[in-house]
Amino acid sequence: MIHLRRRRALPALLAAALCATAALTTAPGASAARVATAAPTARTATAAPTARTATAAPTAAASSESYNGLALTPPMGWNDWYQYGCNVTQADVLANAQALVSSGLAKLGYDYVNLDDCWMAPTRTTDGQLQGDPTTFPNGIPWLASQLHAIGLKLGLYESFGDTTCQGRPGSYGHYQQDADTFASWGIDYLKFDYCGVPAGTTSASLESDYEQMSQDLVATGHHIVFSEELPVAAADANPDNANYLPYVALSSTISNMWRVAQDETSDFDTTVFGHLANDLPLAQYAHPGAWNDLDMVMAGNTAYDWTVQQEETQMSIWAEMASPILDSSDLSTMSAATKQVLGNKSVIAVDQDPLGKQGLLVGQQGTVDVVAKPLADGDVAVLLANSGAASQSVSTNVAAVGLPRAAAYSVSDLWAGTTRETAGTISATVPAESAVLLRVAPAGGTAVTRYAPLTAVSVSAQVPPTSQGSEFEIAQPGETVSVPASVQNEGRAPVTRVALSVTGPSGWVSGAGISAPALPTGREASGTWQVTVPPGTAAGTYPLTATAKYRWGLGNTGSSSSQTTIVVDVPPTGSPTLDQLSWLSATNGYGPIGINKNYYGTPLSIHGTVYGHGLWVNSPATIYYYLGGNCSTFTTDLGLDDSDKGTGAVEYEFYADGNLVYDSGVVTNSTPTIHANVNVGGAKVLELYVAEGNGTNSYGNADFGSPTLTCGS
């Protein structure tokens, strides 16, 4: 199995730098320019208001009520931003609204249709009034509101508290009551109030009073307008260790219906979904009916992010457990059946929308798995097992730990698999890498044991040694034999009998027969170890292994459980390949996809006028890992900033062989002559290319590898 754990220090920087950018519409140079040149009006770490004093910090939510009586369950619906950015049009909005209705999603609760940035014209009217962009919304916003209301939907709009929106459109600063009145007169049902265009002289205190002011101005209109805002994002680093963060969240929970608790999402699933969960876990106390921690949008069906169904389900599970608003950002008018199933899972929606309005609480951590428990109105508990690690992991908790009272037995429903089992009290599951399991656990009488198969926990792991001591990568080579232990444990109140456990994999890989046990009472396990040989000649790839337990329960019923793990196989490079010819093990990039033989703009790589036919473009901070398998001796490459941004900015290249620093360029700017690096990588299994921000910001960190070449054995 392969561990893709990323440098945890970096995503925060990355997120802070990207927070105010339009993921779909803004090139890295442009976003960097705004961050670099627009301070203090841009949303940057340095422009964040000054630190607050400890005494000014509220310590808890002051209220357990909705400040305006709205959003008693987390708002659900659609937002255009991550799919359309500034290109969104009236036709797009209507198509998505119709899809909400025709798909049945609206009936399940998805009734907000929210326009994000860029719905407004570049200027206000002469009397200072906001107006819809006449090009993209030719019929105007009030007309759009009436169209949506006519089909049972609501319309949300976006604005920013400051002088401009994040895309440079007119902000609300100096116009709060006027804008609130405009929105009310247009029939707007929801306002998202961003943190961009920070006016000069803004302090923490003035910022807080600005958000409070808009909150009150909306109420003063007498119209029902949900208030969604981004005050906590002003703390730049959404992290409880940040002195500003908790005070902002505490205030938000008393003046708004929902507030963003993390920076904008990126297509990097792990840092986005698990990073946002980490930001939100300490904030459970602030959520209550009418006031919700907002994890940002749901990406099911988003074609720019293109997450797998399992990733989309994982995001939904986490959002539901944390009682986050569920605002999907995709083109619903072309929604696939899979997307509809993800968004339309009623059991998962019921967890999110539970009327008790509790956010899930962290009740345990096992390895890379967070165990989160959300009490529900009917006495059930929704249990989230969220695995941020790159390896699947078996987890075991119990009913007492998740807050359930004593009972003869319990039913455990897997809300994505749609299955229900009974347990005597232990709750076990194998959680695949970077994903989550969402369970609804309920106390049940003794009769549960006749209705449901016992919960049986199957676990399996492939014992591939790390590529070097402490390495995050576990890679098997063709010809290698790997030990694979597997086990099955009965957690049910009732026994399971005639148990047969087997491990299967690709044809010819697994040797050894299955094992059997006549009976397993509650809490007992059967286990064995299988030898798995990767046949010589196997191509690089990720290969699944499945352990399956079959058994009998009750009066002759059959049952089974299974669990999967994977073996990652890679083949060392040979000859003198350039890196564009190899597949990396894993990679992260500061902005957009890593460019192979081209830069972000799709034009050839070029450093100080020299054009390279082979090479890579990255935006700092970036990390790329290549598998060398001990077969390569040197790595040569030209290094320098890409000419496409006139070489503005600064980076630093660091290369690691099996975790040891083997090359450090120092800070590279446009005035650094092209570097010709020649690095000894002899014997290394894994080469890491890390491109750091050279000046503490990610302004224009657009860096090239020109003709990056490995010299390897045959």
Ligand code: GLA
């Ligand atoms: C900020 C917000 C995003 C989006 C954009 C629009 O980055 O956090 O959710 O509204 O602005 O410009």
